[in-house]
Amino acid sequence: LSQDDLKKLAAEKAVQSIKPGMVLGLGTGSTAAFAVSQIGKLLSSGSLHDIVGIPTSKRTEDQARSLGIPLATLDTHPRIDLAIDGADEVDPNLDLVKGRGGALLREKMVEAVAERFIVVADETKLVEGLGGSGLAMPVEVVKFCWEFNLVRLRDLFREFGCEAKLRVGEGGEVYVTDNSNFIVDLYFKEPLKDGVAAGREIGKFEGVVEHGLFLGMATSVIIAGKNGVEVLNK
Ligand code: DER
Numbered sequence: 001l002s003q004d005d006l007k008k009l010a011a012e013k014a015v016q017s018i019k020p021g022m023v024l025g026l027g028t029g030s031t032a033a034f035a036v037s038q039i040g041k042l043l044s045s046g047s048l049h050d051i052v053g054i055p056t057s058k059r060t061e062d063q064a065r066s067l068g069i070p071l072a073t074l075d076t077h078p079r080i081d082l083a084i085d086g087a088d089e090v091d092p093n094l095d096l097v098k099g100r101g102g103a104l105l106r107e108k109m110v111e112a113v114a115e116r117f118i119v120v121a122d123e124t125k126l127v128e129g130l131g132g133s134g135l136a137m138p139v140e141v142v143k144f145c146w147e148f149n150l151v152r153l154r155d156l157f158r159e160f161g162c163e164a165k166l167r168v169g170e171g172g173e174v175y176v177t178d179n180s181n182f183i184v185d186l187y188f189k190e191p192l193k194d195g196v197a198a199g200r201e202i203g204k205f206e207g208v209v210e211h212g213l214f215l216g217m218a219t220s221v222i223i224a225g226k227n228g229v230e231v232l233n234k
Contacts, residue, residue, distance in 0.1 A: 004030070006123070006224035007030060007121075007122050007224065009229050010031060010223065011034035011035035011038060012034065012035070013120070013224075014084045015042070017082060017118060018042075020051065022051050022082055023079060023080050025083025025084065026053040026055045026056060027084055027086055027107060028057040028102075028103035029100075029103075031122070032085050032086045033060070033063060035120060036063050037067065039053070039064075040064070040068065043067070051070070052072045053070065053071050054071070054073060054074060054110055056085065056106045056109075057101070057107075057178055058178045074109060078113065079113065079115070080110060080111075080115065081116065082114060083116070084118050085098070085107055085119060086101075087214070087218075087221075088125060088133070088212070089125055089126075089131075089132070090119060090126055090218075091130050091195075094218045095195055095218075096130075096213075096214040096215075097131070097133070097137050097213060097214070098138075098214050099136075100135065100136055100212075102167070102178075103178065106178060108210055108214060108217075112217060116219045117219050118218070119220070121222070122223070123225030126223065128191065130195045130213065131190070132190070132191035134189075135187070136187060136212075137187070137211070138167070138186075138212040139184045139186060139208055140179070140183055140211070141209060142181055145207065146166060146182045147166075149207050152205060153186060153202065157186060157188060157198070160188040160189060161188065164187075166182060181209050195213050196215055199213040219234055220233045220234065
């Protein structure tokens with residue numbers, strides 16, 4: 001099975017938890033896109049009805065709209081029954097790193113108020129400790145004096161051998177989020193010892209909008225791997 005096959009398996013397993021009448025948080029990224037696509041299929045076949053989706057990015061909004069999924073926002077639907085989304089890292093406590101898809105702010109707003117938050121991932125996302133993948137841990141910052149914030153974010157984690165980079169798009173242009181902010185990606189040489197403390201310290205910096213540590217938020221994680229699909233519960 002390819003990584004995409006595994007992502008699809010995990011996503012479709014999560015969609016089985018959807019019931020008519022639910023308000024759904026629709027995640028962002030390639031795994032979440034499989035879930036959105038499956039929801040669209042179930043709606044058009046009539047086996048699912050009376051649901052409304054709260055998208056976590058403009059691109060998820062576009063995908064959901066193209067599939068005829070009724071959409072709304074947190075303004076009109078402040079309570080979410082079930083959110084389904086991917087993750088970049090999942091540690092043994094089901095704490096997450098998210099945001100490599102650039103949607104961390106809207107994802108966190110939606111997933112923080114979801115009654116249930118099911119994370120869907122292939123087994124490559126499992127880590128022993130957050131930051132351990134050596135890949136980006138994103139921080140959304142305002143454009144104003146982004147470099148000032150990049151420097152103090154990097155210095156905050158210098159004991160972890162932190163490197164910080166302003167995210168750029170394919171064409172080399174600076175990446176701008178759906179919320180007109182920039183992203184500073186942090187790279188650690190070793191996993192964070194205390195994610196809660198890290199998140200708290202990052203949040204103290206004025207001009208830092210949100211970070212990719214999603215701690216204590218997932219209610220279950222569906223991992224698809226070579227041994228099949230496994231559901232990890234809090
Ligand atoms: O940006 C995000 O938070 C995405 O959900 C990301 O973490 C997972 O993306 P993937 O499903 O494409 O790996």
